[in-house]
Amino acid sequence: MRVETLIIGAGFGGLGSAIRLQHAGHHDFVILERASEVGGTWRDNQYPGAACDIPSNLYSFSFAPNPEWTRTYSGSAEILDYVKRLVRDHHLLPKVRFGQNVSELRFHASEAEWEVRTDGGDVYRARSVILASGALANPGYPNIEGIERFAGHRIHSARWDHGYDFAGKRVAVIGTGASAVQIIPELVKMAGFVKVFQRTPGWVLPRADRATGERARSLFRRSPEAQAAARKAMFWIHESMALGVIWSSPLTRVIERVAAAHLQKQVKDGWLRRQLTPNYRVGCKRILLSNTYYPALQAPNCKLLTWPIVKFTERGLVTAEGVEHQFDCVVFATGFDVHKTSTVFPIIGLDGRVLGEEWKKGSQAYKSMNVSGYPNLHFILGPNSGPGHNSALVYMESQIDFAVQGVRAVTEGGLRTLDVRPEAQRRYNEQLQRRLAKTNWSSGCKSWYLTEDGYNATMYPGFATQYARGLRRLRLEDYQTTAVR
């Protein structure tokens, strides 16, 4: 099958790209989706308690506002409904090819076309590709000896088993990150006994979550301007947090004090409080939001363990204090396999270049969007596009509009190929890494933002406004182009 533009992934990134392509009058595209449903991360992360850490008014597209959000921070089911509504409202379903798991992307210079192969043997050809396969798409498992040995039930937070009955069960939760702090309070309500295995505690801030009243919803229905204003206010509140979250400043100390006061208020035992107190600067790792996590850890049927895990056995886990902890079920709240030094599937560019090889020491791109040697390929949530303080969808909107500009330069601008210049990419990344070195992410903790060598391939060291400004206009002078013959 041949189309003008191919979009990979039917999550927020892919569907948002499709909508904006339509807005630009571009309808010759297809979306490839590996699953049988749209939704991406929000389809996969349906564990009990799953919700977004960014207010829903901000964690949604500005071009597709939803006046019906029922809470400040909506749960994953409601977010998934919103994604499905995007598909309905923009008539995207006929454009999506389900069950198409891409196995290879290869650029053919002679035809200036990308060839996209799926593991089912289907082949697609397109002049432009928007790669929106998601940064947090594949479950990540910890590297623990004998993980395959455990004979009990295993569940990953991103692949929840809704059929498993937790009643009376002994459950281990491995990990204490963003998913874990949402799952644990729910598990404690359901399971017999929950043991939480923590390697590093996170900074936890109170979560100002409340139901959105009918009056506010009705106002947003009647006046999209009012909702846009509310969104703008939330945007600027989050934007100002960058001053404390991304860089070390007096605001960083204030955030740390708020988190410490939250811990002090919710946890009375001194030793438990010590175990839950981070030993690194706030912002270095992802900040957690929860009012229910600390109380759940102190429930009579819950226990926090901070001993290093040695190995899995058939019946549980041995920790370094010498005890085997036995379980019926292990829940892996261990996040995602984030591709910082490789690609999800082989991407072969000009002259047979393999992107995974070039990214071995850490992925990089020009403005997180394009990589030299891989023409007409646009990344959504590509390298160094992650925010630590604001909505990922704000960043994504800028990326989508930038990608649409790139697609249009090919379809309407008379270009055959649009390939970022290596020197532009190098300049951009040198400056980016210099700026990253001064951020809290580089202040000494281990996090999934960094590679094993400490290279930051994930985060953008600046304000969302700064990032958006950089993507407002496609600077053709930074690209090598070839015209249609």
Add this chain to the structure above:
Amino acid sequence: MAQVDLDKMLVKIKATQWGLGDVDWDAPGADMIGPEQWPKLKAFMADVMWVEHVGARGFAALARTAPTETLREIYTYFQAEEQRHANAEMALMRRWGMLDGDELPEPNVNLRLVIAWLDKYADELPFYVLGATIPMLEVALDGALCRFLLDTVDDPVCHAVFDLINGDEARHLAVGFSVMEHQCDDVDTLGLLKMCAPALHPRTLLGGLVYVPLLSKMRDNLIELGLPEHKLIDAMARFGKNGGRTPNGRRNPYFLLARRHARRFSDRNDKSYHVPANLAVRVTAHIPRWALPPVPSWVKELTWKPVS
């Protein structure tokens, strides 16, 4: 002391972990403890177990204050390993019928005071203060107490357990001495003076006040059990010798302080040390239990059970 590659050491530490489940606690030999040995051994084991547990809390503090990620991770393992030793020693006590049910051996008053002090102040101490004190205690524990125990107890399970424990302790000492030596790398005289300043802080002085009688109390218990005092003195001398092998090691003010303390502790004729220390043991023995600070919850983590 050879230089230790800490990254390789961390790999080794991870590869040499063991659990209580690796020991056959029901193997024959438990009856090899004689009736007159039994009460003394019970007191001895309780002391050893508590010292290991207190050591775990010390390592927990080092895991916070250590200057590098690798060292922090190493100390996180060492904390757990000390806890494992305490757990294994409890399991031995249970094997020998020294514990009823889930009962914890009673810590003596001096231990209670050290536990309370560690709980309150250990995390605030500069890295190099505990970095020098812990190796000294470990040398005493490894070089005198454990060897003595193996000389007097015939139970093969006890020997098997202490083989495992001593393997861990050897790594603790290697890291401890190496770190002590490197603390003075590139430190000028002013830097050394700055390092000394925290020794005069009231919390450090208070720490000394609870630590000195504990050491004397334990020595008394050991001698009562039959440990020849020269074994303890030899172990302390080994600390001075091993810690002072390199010029940088000999410049570390906390090593010098710990070595000086070890020498004075070893010299029974040093009246200006022993008279007040022994007096402190006698005075603290009169502190009523109710007046002692509450036991922190980390103490409740101890268990003799291989499976939870």
